[in-house]
Amino acid sequence: MFKKNTLHFKLNLFILSIIFLIVTIGFIIAINIFFSIYEDDVTHNISTGVSQFKEIVIDHHKTQLLSFTEGLVDPSTHLLSQKDAISEQDVQKYIVYANNTGVEFVQLSSAGTVLYQTLACEQRVLDMASQKSDPNNTEPTLWVDGSAETGLHLFCRYPIIDANKKTIGSILVGQPIANQDIVEYIKSTTSLDATIFAGNKRIATTIMKNDVNQVGTTLDGSIAATVLDQGDEYYGKAKILGEPYMVAYVPVLNSDQQPVGALFLGKSMLSIYTMRNHIVISLSILGVLLFIVFYGFSNRWLKNNVTAPIRWVADAMKTISANEYAIIENMPKAKNEEIDILQTTMQTMVAKLVAGQKKLETAAYIDAITGLPNRVFLYEKYNSNPLIKNQDALSVVYYLDVDNLKYINNLFGHRIGDGLLIQMGTVLKGLIKEWPEYEVYRISGDEFAICKEGYYDRDAVTNLSKLILSVFEKAFTVYDQSVSASVSIGISYNDSCNGTRCEVCTEKCKDDLEMLLKKAELAMNRVKMNGKNNFMIFDPSMNEAIQRKASLQQDLKLAMKNEELELYYQPKFDLELNRYDGMEALIRWNHPVRGFIPPFEFIKIAEESNLIVELGNWILEKSCRFIMEYNQVHHSDYCVSVNVSTIQLLNEDFEKSVLNILEATGLNPDYLELEITETVFMHSMDIAYEKLNFFREKHINIALDDFGTGYSSLTYLKSLPITTVKLDKSFVDDIAYNDISFEVVDNVIQIARSIGLTIVVEGVETKEQLQILKSLRCHKIQGYYFSKPVSDLELPLVLDQYE
Structure with a gap:
């Protein structure tokens, strides 16, 4: 029998208890997992x-x-x-x-x-x-x-x-x-x-x-x-x-x-x-x-494999207590198998810990989806090694944004979107594999960066951009799904002044990583504004554009407060009734200093700054009040169309705002039409569909605007709660001599008529276009042939022509 106060007994009992506990917990966990x-x-x-x-x-x-x-x-x-x-x-x-x-x-x-x-x-x-x-x-x-x-x-x-x-x-x-x-x-x-x-x-x-x-x-x-x-x-x-x-x-x-x-x-x-x-x-x-069985076996095993090695450890500790620390650094060769196992195990554990630490560091610096270095790695690499002191400093930054990745995710799912990003990362790495001074990074959801160190040639930078764009012209096959994707590229250089601004050039005027990324992103955003799928090199004038945007945002707030904005109205002509039957309300801003500012510019600013909800409600209230009063004075029954932003429509209070405006102005809902674009369905199809259904139940008309310019599908025409389809001007411009445009317009008109929708064609400017649309039995047209947008004072003169 063992004495209970001996180390051998206590270790034996402890290990057995641990083993029993581990086995029990393991069984319980395994059962529960199963x-x-x-x-x-x-x-x-x-x-x-x-x-x-x-x-x-x-x-x-x-x-x-x-x-x-x-x-x-x-x-x-x-x-x-x-x-x-x-x-x-x-x-x-x-x-x-x-x-x-x-x-x-x-x-x-x-x-x-x-x-x-x-x-x-x-x-x-x-x-x-x-x-x-x-x-x-x-x-x-x-x-x-x-x-x-x-x-x-x-x-x-x-x-x-x-x-x-x-x-x-x-x-x-x-x-x-x-x-x-x-x-x-x-x-x-x-x-x-x-x-x-x-x-x-x-x-x-x-x-x-x-x-x-x-x-x-x-x-x-x-x-x-x-x-x-x-x-x-x-x-x-x-x-x-x-x-x-x-x-x-x-x-x-x-x-x-x-x-x-x-x-x-x-x-x-x-x-x-x-x-x-x-x-x-x-x-x-x-x-x-x-x-019970293991107790007898473990008793002997502990004596041969644990107790003796522990004695050696005790002796080593005595040496350490005598301030002889060299024994830790100069471990003697094991004299028996137990110590050899202990040393080998400790060495293995230390090696695994070191490897595990390296894996953790790698995980922090590597993008989980593409396997590329991430933004953290990029900042760690260049922020820890200042550019002005490094002969091979960062010299060129390409900022790439995947065009319409959100649409691809919505259309095909995030699995396809992630697969596309993986392939794009592989393609970009393949393009630069022969140049070790280049490195590809994934810095956010749909954005990549390519960084170059050392000397650069501007023609080579431009050629690489063109090569990237040409490669992305071909569709990718992701999990048997063909996906087309383009990129917008912004480029910034790290130029020093070469002594032109200082007597002795110290290169301290070079941009740091943060500034290079910001400049490249500004250039990329300019590409986005100009239609995407292109590249652009940063120019200082882009900073001016950003400043103009911020200034316009402040001016727009004041313009709304000071009532500097005004509404113009462009009539819609009914070809079957041979008269005007309504008009579209269009906002105009004649800035007291800057002059006329295009609507697309300040509307975009309003959307980005969340002013669009307040601005949209103002337009809706003014339009409803105007058409109500105009119909009363002129004994007419004109309808007014008001454009609605995606942000405005998806606002949780939008339905309540529309009904309150109708009640306040006294306008019959039958005389109001809300114009939306299909982009609203890319953001939230379910919410948009529910809201449009609500408006249709209130007898408010819904028009699908700019049909054919984006990702329009004929499916929309039969599945959405809309009353009107507005065909974009781009299809009408060459309808007289382009057979494809003619067929597209003809088919859309006939399909819309067959399912009970009203078709309005925008941008009609010539008599020849008018005659063709009449022959195709188009319902209504809108364009400069009849009238450009006019103020409320000029509108009666235009409408009287066909009264």
């Missing part, structure tokens, strides 16, 4: 599957029901016009042969009178649909409604419009959207339990308890409060009928955005939790057995 991974995988499957579930239950049914209803329009139109038995039979035949979607009822009405009706459900379902729909709506409407008593139903109200675009009746159709087949399908494809709730009652479910399907049971109260009362989604853990589940609940909303039911996906965790408990108990027993 089950955490499993739970994360289940959660991911549920989150992924719930969108598929929602699409099958709601979106797929919407597509089917809308298709069925659209096919019903023609026979219904005949019935409304003929009102005979044959037309009614045609409607009935269509319903019988086309109803593969389980339609519950069809009701055809006109002027508040029901002309035809089939009913295969309870009357209260039809009553519920009738109460929540507007027969005067001119657009097809689909919505979901229901309750625990009636179940969930999808309804469609489809207007019937005659040749004169007049609503002569409507079709109301309904169908149930929940059945057992759907949840069984989801169960078979995802291995997840699925349930459809109407109210808080399960009306279709795969959940079984005691071999009994749980249809008719109700939702847990706490979850019902979240999902059905508050209308929020719920993801996480929950107990369902006594069993633990990983779950996802998504509310089903009616036309009033009130929850009327819910969709559920989940997986029972009972078996996996039971397994985990068994494993924990088994591993605990195994740990105790290992502790």
